[in-house]
Amino acid sequence: MGRYYNGDIEGKFWFGLQSSDSADRFGAEGTTSYLEYHFDEEELPAVEAEIKSIEDAIDEKKIESYLYGDKGRYTTETLEQNGINETQLSEYADLLIGRKIRDCIKETGECNFDAEL
Secondary structure, eight states, X not given: OOOEEEESSXXXXXXXXXXXXXXXXXXXXXXXXXXXEEEEGGGHHHHHHHHHHHHHHSOHHHHHHHHHTTOOSOOHXXXXXXXXXXXXXXXXXXXHHHHHHHXXXXXXXXXXXXXXX
């Protein structure tokens, strides 16, 4: 069970870390019981600026090394032992959706998707 987004981009929100409205931070607002998002080329500079802001705020390589290495599941304690906190992990999750939005806009000129609440 989880919360998903689908449309031009698809994925699953990170449990306990990423809110359904995380795409709001890239310049559009969701609506209805599903959050409906529409981004187009006009929003691309704001999307790229937010991506850059997140990249500057976190140590992406450190997070990826921990998440995708041989560590397996994570807990607050194991994250802290590796110098990572839940806020950084949440930022990383948002970075991934931001990049999907950016890439979709660049490929098709727009990006539309619904996010479960």
